[in-house]
Amino acid sequence: MITTTTLYDRFIDLYKENETSREEGWLKNLRDTAFEAFATEGFPHIKMEDWRFTNVTPFLKENYHLQPRRAASLHGRHNAAQIPSLDAYEVVLKNGMLNEDIAIPGVKISPLRTALQNSNFQHYLGKYIPIHKHPFAALNTAFFEHGIVIEVDKKAICDKPVHITHVYNAEEPVFVQPRILIIAHPGSKVEIVESLVVIGDKPLFINSVSECYIGENARADQYNLQIAPVNTHIVNFKQTIQQSNSLYNNHTYNLPEASLIRNNLHLDLNGVNTESHLYGLYLPGGTQLTDNHTVVNHLFPNCFSNELYKGVLRDSSRGVFSGRIYVHQDAQKTNAFQQNNNILFSDNATIDSKPQLEIFADDVKCSHGSTVGSLNKEALFYLRSRGIGEAAARNLLVRAFAFDVTDKIQIPAVKDYIEQVIIHKMEETHHEQ
Amino acid sequence: MLNIKNLQAKVEDKQILKGIDLQVNAGEIHAIMGPNGSGKSSLASVLTGRENFEVTGGEVSFDGKNLLEMSPEDRAREGLFLAFQYPVEVPGVSNINFLRTALNEIRAYHNEPPMEAKEFLRLTKEKQKLVEFDARLTNRSLNEGFSGGEKKRNEIFQLAMLNPKLAILDETDSGLDIDALRVVSSGVNKLRSDKNAFIVITHYQRLLEYIVPDFVHVLYNGRIVKSGTKELALELEEKGYDWIKEPAATASV
Structure with a gap:
């Protein structure tokens, strides 16, 4: 029975089955809206412009478990991902779950489930994600169960990086949907490093969403180190909102061997005088497919954004880069730069690069460029x-x-x-x- | 040291070298002159193993070993050096790291341990001074943003650091002002000894006023058509290349 039912149908059924056990209030409304969006759109396909080069269909054919196994199944077999001599606050999420609050000076890290009992988070969670355009983000919003909330107090300076290790049990095929919410209150500073540990070699589909709110005069640095075994398929939606005078640095590394890595990085510059740097490096090998879609929305004047993505494509790997800078009419004096450079290391490797600029203000400095070459x-x-x-x-x-x-x-x-x-x-x- | 016999080579389908014979012994400086397109730089490329050149005949031995069978890196490790006509800019690779890597790879080939950091620093300082190479440039990316003269000086600095047995200078004088020319040639003169040898490829005689050759060869149409001493260079300066071309052209008909 299950083998003939599509993953889409199984999610539709699952949502209806869980109807009674679901939360009430704002969270229910959020989920219902997201579910409707997913039910209407279904999984993305290659006829959608944003998914033209990335066909996810083959990765959706597995008979995944849709609810992650209990964290207990990882008992005693998890560890923080090894980054030698990294001095950081270690946070280990087992199948997306954190067991208890972690208190760091100026920072509170809580399991998502307990945190969301505080209705204050309705002003943040899912507030800016364009779920109608992003079925995977909608799916996550409808179904997420586990994850964490990181809240950095006003004017708190986190003295060491927070290192989040996501440990997943892939001893059977599983589809997980973790959710992370980061709030850096005004005047605070935090660095977050995320990495992955996968146990087992069965297909693992990670459909993650993370949101990062950076208050006035705050600074957040995010490092996303995507290193996972070949049977791992990653679709990640990252939404960052910056308020006035804030600084955001994102560092994304797509490394072997996960067969699919699709990142959506959306940045909304929601105040004046912000600065943002997006750096990415992809180094796919084998038949790996890595796809980075970024959107930078300049909504206010005097903001600076700079994006540099580079790729070295080996073997029969494929890379996709799509970067869009959108300068709205009010965003005068915008400085926005974007660059994508690629080296094809093998005759069988492919890259599709799509830099885009849309400018509706008349006093701006913007540039974009893309190169593809081989080693000199x-x-x-x-x-x-x-x-x-x-x-x-x-x-x-x-x-x-x-x-x-x-x-x-x-x-x-x-x-x-x-x-x-x-x-x-x-x-x-x-x-x- | 270097023994070239009847060397023939082509690029794609074009025959570039049509039978070159040349013997270079330790302690000697040979100048190779000739008009544009005569095959001077091609000879340098074939000797150093550039990919797109195909050897179609002849042999080259370097200290008794078959040079043509070696990879470009092994030729360098055996003591062959080419000062490039157009040194390549390599952004992101620092000049000094590049030199340390090269030096230690050459040492490893000869079963020598890597050079101590302190010793490397001492050597760097000494050679910088010898070839009047700006210390600020050593920490920059390899040749990136260097002026033409700085690039050529960097070639001579590398030459000094790697201390090869045989150095080929490929039109090192092109694009050099008189000051840079003096610096480059005085560097070479300080480095010459009875243990090493130089092949100086040039279009003009002016470099040979500073680096005085023992022998001068004229390359035309893929062959050495005339050899002599330094006086030959002066004669070429005076008469141009036409008088060389004519008998050669007649001979090839």
């Missing part, structure tokens, strides 16, 4: 002619190419770790040739 043969010969072996020369050039992005990592342990992963992955590539 002249440079390779130059290095080799000085006695540097071919593999070492290639590594040197790839690291140099990635340097603009990796150099922006402000946590030394994370930077070292990422550089080591890049070296390691490039060496693997060479062995395969």
Whole structure:
């Protein structure tokens, strides 16, 4: 029976089955609206402009468990992802769950379920996510059960990064929908590093949504380190809202071997004088598909946004970059820059790059650009002619190419770790040739 | 040291080198001159193993080893160096890291341990001074944003650091003002010894006023058509290349 029912149908049925046990009030309304949006749209398909290059259908055919197993099934087998010598507040989510509150000076980290009993969060949760355009985000909103809320007090400076390790049990096929809400109140500062640990080798579909609210004069840095086994499929929607005079830095790393990584990063600049930097590096190998869709909404005057995404595509991997900068009519004196550079490391690798600028204000400075090339043969010969072996020369050039992005990592342990992963992955590539 | 016999090579379907014979011994400086398109730079490319050149005949031995069978990096490790006509800009790779990597790879090839950091620093300072290379440039990305003269000086600085047996200078004088030319050539003169050798490829005689060659060869149409001493360079300066071309052209008919 189950094998002939589509995943879509199973979610529709599941929502109806759970009707009675669902929360009341604002959360119910939020979920119902999201569910309607998902029920109407269904899963995205390649005829939708935003999904033209990324066909998720093959990844939806598994007979997934739709409710994550209990955290207990991970008892004693979880650990924070290893980032050597990272000095951070460690937060481990088992199948999306946090068991109890974690108190850090100036920061409160709570399980989503208990936090949402506070109706104050209705002013944040799901407030800005365009669920009607994003079926996966709608699905998450309708069904999310677990996750965390991170609240940074007004003027609190979090002295160490918060490292969230998502541990998932994939000993059977499972579809998980974690949710993260980050609120950095005015004048605060926080750095958040997220990484993944997957136990088991069955298909794991992660449909995550995270929202980050950055108050006036606050600063938030997010690092998203997407390293997971081949049977992991990730669809992530990240919504960030910036208030006046705030600073936001996002660092996204798509690394082997998860077969699908699709990121939507939406940034709304909701006040004047904001600054935002979006840095991304993708290094897919094998038949991996990594897709980064970013949207930057300039809504107010005098904001600065800068986006740099770089990709090195190996083997038969595929990459997609779509970046949209939208400068609204009121957003005069906007400075918005976007750059996407790619190296195709193999004849079988593909990249689709789509930079877009939409400008409705008349006094702005904006630019965008995209390049696709192969490793500079002249440079390779130059290095080799000085006695540097071919593999070492290639590594040197790839690291140099990635340097603009990796150099922006402000946590030394994370930077070292990422550089080591890049070296390691490039060496693997060479062995395969 | 270097023994080239009847070397022939082509690029795509075009025959570029049509039988070159040249012997270079330790302690010697050879100048290779010739009009544009005669095959001077191609000879340098073939000797250093550039990919798109295909050797179609002849042989090259370097200290008794078959040079043509080696990868470009092994040729360098055996002691061959090419000062590029157009040094490549490599953003993101620092000049100094590049040199340390190169130096240590060459040492590893000869079963020597990596150079101590302190020793490397000392060597760097010494060679910078020797070739009057601006210390600020050593920490920058390799050749990125360097002026033409700075790039050429960097080639000579690398030459000094890697201390090869045989260095080929490919039109190192092109695009150099008189000051840079003096610096580059005085660097080379300080580096020459009875253990190493140089092949200086140039279009003009002016570099040879500073780096005085033992032998001058004229390359035309893929062959060495005339060899002589430094006086030949002066004669070429005076008469141009036409008098060389004519008998060669007649001979090839």
